[in-house]
Amino acid sequence: MATRRSVSKVGSETPTDAELAALLAAVTPVADHKALRPWRLILLRGNDRIKLAEALDAAEGVERQPGDYNPKPFRAVLLIAIVASPKDHPKVPTWEQHATAVGAGHLLELALWQAGWGVMWRTGLLANSTQVRAAHGLAEEEHLMGWLYVGSIDDSFRKRMLESNRPALDPQQFLSRIPQ
Incomplete structure (x- = not known):
């Protein structure tokens, strides 16, 4: 886990749906109060990315020439949407269920990294716009x-990462105690 890095430029090879399903075993132990499983994943491949590109442009009010698309969804051949899907429960607030969804996404990111894949988690101000939500069927x-x-x-980027001597962050900056 300490070697994980975000890879902003990934190549065109991707895990298959079967490989992704196998990696989901790493996600199931996510902290999940009352085992609600308040998350789901949406795989975007091929023309799904065109649909997302059009939704992003519609949300931003951008009009393009026919055949020209917002380039953001084409930074990778595979995008995996992480969706928080909260369930009504008197003891588990929505914020906690959102945290579980993020935890599931991060565990999947770590599992992909461990399996040798490059991963970059991207968001943006338009992620929950009406148009983008509709494109994902939320x-x-x-x-x-x-x-x-x-x-x-x-390969050259992988070599640079392996040769990197980037020091770990000092953990003391993140630790404190309850004030006395």
């Missing part, structure tokens, strides 16, 4: 937490 109570952009890692 229910009213659902919230799009972002997309994992997944693909192969260029």
